[in-house]
Amino acid sequence: MVVKERVRPGGRSARIQASVHAAVDALLEQMDRAELTIPVIAERAGVTPSTIYRRWGNLGELLSDVAVKRLRPAAEPADTGTAKSDLLAWAEQYAEEMSSEVGRAMIRDVMASPTENNAERCCGYTYEQLQAISDRAEARGEAGLDVEAVLDLVVAPIMYRILFLAPPDVAHCRALVERALPGQGQKRGG
Amino acid sequence: MVVKERVRPGGRSARIQASVHAAVDALLEQMDRAELTIPVIAERAGVTPSTIYRRWGNLGELLSDVAVKRLRPAAEPADTGTAKSDLLAWAEQYAEEMSSEVGRAMIRDVMASPTENNAERCCGYTYEQLQAISDRAEARGEAGLDVEAVLDLVVAPIMYRILFLAPPDVAHCRALVERALPGQGQKRGG
Structure with a gap:
């Protein structure tokens, strides 16, 4: 079985991913999951909302991606x-x-x-x-x-x-x- | 293990539940799950939205309740x-x-x-x-x-x-x- 990763390490794409993931982690410390929105995450991560929509499609997919990362041993x-x-x-x-x-x-x-x-x-x-x-x-x-x-x-x-x-x-x-x-x-x- | 049911059969409460469940079933035939809202379900079921909020709390809990009913063998x-x-x-x-x-x-x-x-x-x-x-x-x-x-x-x-x-x-x-x-x-x- 191969574990597929969405993004290769290094490069601009990886930096955006790391920044958005970090923003979600930080915001989840401060607010309830139900209050999270893509514009709020984008502002925190220093990217545009459309960057997030383009890569993850929607909030559920982004939260799922972050959760998988946390589940990584x-x-x-x-x-x-x-x-x-x-x-x-x-x-x-x-x-x-x-x-x-x-x-x-x-x-x-x-x-x-x-x-x-x-x-x-x-x-x-x-x-x-x-x-x-x-x-x-x-x-x-x-x-x-x-x-x-x-x-x-x-x-x-x-x-x-x-x-x-x-x-x-x-x-x-x-x-x-x-x-x-x-x-x-x-x-x-x- | 005891299977707990939320509502006893018979009575007004059971009729409301049956009507709301039937409304969700019918609407899911016609529209995508993402488009469902409590006001739309309430109108179809002939109850007020507040009746649904009072009993189920939110849309997720209602959909979950309907799903369990469908999973019943x-x-x-x-x-x-x-x-x-x-x-x-x-x-x-x-x-x-x-x-x-x-x-x-x-x-x-x-x-x-x-x-x-x-x-x-x-x-x-x-x-x-x-x-x-x-x-x-x-x-x-x-x-x-x-x-x-x-x-x-x-x-x-x-x-x-x-x-x-x-x-x-x-x-x-x-x-x-x-x-x-x-x-x-x-x-x-x-």
Whole structure:
């Protein structure tokens, strides 16, 4: 899976994007999402409203784009010694972040995008994180992850429960990881 | 799990709800969702705008409420002879309905509701359908379903893939059901 980015780094286009994203971030600290308008964002970013309309089309698409950027993980998954413990630590953090008020609002913004391209970018970030855990496992001499199976067995239930039911607790995350990697991953020497 | 309904059947309140829902349904046949406004809906439904504001608060909440009603399954799951084949038939239909353009738009409307109550009602409908399959299995003398596990193993991956990736095909639905009910449910006499 390839994570498509809308704009290449560097150049005028990237500077405009960074400036508009920063303006949205700053304004969301000060005002309610419902009060945001494209002219207000444009003024803050130092660009014309038509620049924003040309690139993003509408406010929903812009907010969705900003939300995806925020959903991008800041770092590699923590190295805790085994694939299973890495996956467990990752799943607990994912459940916690996505079920926070900010996380839910971001997911809603991403979902509200009519193109669905942003939703795929989100899933792409998740895929990359799981692939990193898998690559590290193989480098240790462990079996790698079946990333597609982990999406179905761990990621999907966490997201479904956050969106439609209630956030899963740590015990539930643990049970999901145990189901995905049964019996695997005692720490070496443990 | 209890599916909470906003209004009891019968009475003036239920008639207003039915009339407003019917107005939204009819208007959505004629115009784009983006053009809908509460005054337009009120006129069509023969109520005052303030009646709608009082009950639903805003347009997003009303559209979400209508979407949940549409997501309510029309019938019991088909009886195909075994719990496993019932679950497979149900999962295929669920994936097909939810990944249609109408289905995705409905999910987005439900998700856009700030209260999240509607999302829980949706999941409640799903839970009821799975429970019906389980009850029927027990009546046949088969093992019932672990409905919570089926939510995690079958429903969640279907919904996650529709929302964030790509709709699962029939083979994928089959693999999810096989994982949830391994080896179970050859048709009797088959």
